Amino acid sequence: MINKLEKIVGRDSILSNGKEKLRFDHIWKTDIPTNAFAVIFPKSTQQISEIMKLCYENNQKVVIQGGLTNLVGSTITRKNDLVISLDKMNQIEEIDEKSRTITVQSGVILEDAISSVNEKNLMLPLNFGAKGSAQIGGIVSTNAGGLRVLRFGMTRNLILGIEAVLSNGEIISSMKKITKDNSGYDIKQLFIGSEGTLGIISKVIFKLEEKPSSRFSALAGLTNYENVINFLKFMQKGLSGSLSGFELIWGETYKAMKDSSLEYSSLLDINFPYYVIIELLGS
Template sequence: MSITSLFTTILKSDQILGPDDLSHRYHHIWHMDQPLNALCVLLPETTQQVSEIMKICYAQELPIVVHGGLTNLVGSTETTGDEVVISTERLNKIEETDTASRTMTVQAGVILENIHNAATEKSLLFPLNFGAKGSAQIGGIISTNAGGLRVLKYGMTRQLVLGLEAVTADGTIISSMKKIIKDNSAYDLKQLFIGSEGTLGVITRAILKLEEAPQSRNAAYIAFDEYEDVVKFLKYMDSHLAGKMSGFELIWKNSYQQMTSVTDAVKPPLPYDYNYYVLVEALGSDQIKDQEEFQQILENALENDLILDAVMAQSPSDIEWFFRIREDVNNLVDFMKHDQHFDISLPIPLIGSYIKERYETLALINGVEQVYAFGHVADGNIHFMIGKENLSNDLKKKIDHCIYGGLKEIGGSVSAEHGIGTHKKDYLELCRTKEEISLMRSLKTLMDSKDLLNPGKIF
């Protein structure tokens, strides 16, 4: 009996893709030239179908990897060829937008940008935002507890999920689809699945927390030469904007130069004369009033020598231009022979010196060709993108040790928002104690005793 024949009683023929049908499938959106290696790909359309799939896999002891938008950056969607892949692409319905409770009920395969658009139609906002919004699916976003550009104001994904439905390894459906914010009725079980990278269950549906759509949006690029001044300005802006600041992105000089020198569409708002560039965003309720206030705050900062230079967006198209610079990391990757990505987290006051030391050390590693840093400095999350001349494991390890080497001593993390996957599991002990890891393993064993869900990931 073939593997695919196991599922013919619960799925239609077009929901089952065998090994011969996988030439157009892949394990990551950046590796479309590498055909997917798997036993089969299944395309369920309901939670019940996912449950039936899981029951069969549990009985047959078939490992399972879940595929969403395939934008994950730590190897969480990689396969070895021995797995059944469950794709959530047909679980793509927005079931309800409730304007009174300010919630949206969605299936796991809904793309983030479609959630944004549906919320906007109802004068609401789903604040989670990042560069891969046009591909990333909400199930994967929840399973990795994604962050993005507005964590400062609205929090990580787990702060934006009110209800959740997931299927465990044996096919049990765990459903807590509630629209309420406050629920202290014992354990908050949905938090087990949020951020667990598909190792504890398959997320199928969720209720998302929405906000009233802002009526104003302002942004500016600000220039600095000293990192300490960036931190002072963060406190200054946060206090003067009185809760309106929604983004505070820091870009190092060489990163800013590369991001703005590729095409005219991303020309530099400020000249290349400074060491640091900050992109600030504020959301409010009155465009004219808020723009005047935003401008006055920046002018006062200039007059008091808090900043060296600034340029403020004068239109929505300017704001899109400003954010395109920060979001389009392809302007960095496209010029690398091979690339390696990092999303470390560390205390805000230490970021300047830590990144400076990494730049200096990476420059001494033979095989490292480019080093770019940028990130969400207001929540302590800095991204590195490193170009290298080859894919040798030796070079990878040297770069890993350089980036991660000092994080344990300063209370940092090897993953701020991307997760652990396969790429970071060797470094988990740098940011989690032995006792924490032991408890995580116990949870994994309890919920997935046969180790079928995303095996080899995290641990």
């Protein structure tokens, strides 16, 4: 099996015979090596297709790994598993400034995609704490939310096109850049949030926004949960659609954050039961 895999990706793109133990299954448990018998690093959709054809014919179990930032154990391996790592699927293939889209392979790190479009005065609205290590494939497969869902929606709301590889190696491609698309079944929506159960996402087209010229943030303390809801409605109405973030922090969490830090002083009194972080993006 190893020899056949090497013919697909080359000897330098597969770890086996003990070298696979250099890998781990989760970014929080780097001291625990993977249990898989090999880790393979494809660089293209075609290579993924050939790998999956081989695994399908040999009834070989596979585990797909990206940035390893998941919280549900979806990248845990067993000794007879083959890991397909998307680390080398890291090409930003195109930034189309006129259509405001970015085409990326599934191993691209989110922060790299954000930075690349920022240089062209565009914005990819996806944003969350793990952006420095989370990869596009995992983000799409889990339909990740993030800090700007309130204004821009979940990951599925930002995707125009997808390419994926099925378990038998067949390539499904729906790489469209158009927003107004009434051509029939929306295949990409089946793969978004499917967590790898339907296939391996290999390439994605995201729609972009014009880069806002201003960004403001604020922290508010609130006395009860009803006031949190009322405050959200008040801000949405008053800011006319420019409210991009509204993140709730429980009082116990805020106090723990304050108590664990000797370098930063509390911005507000620590006795509020609820705190809200607000973000506003505008012109």
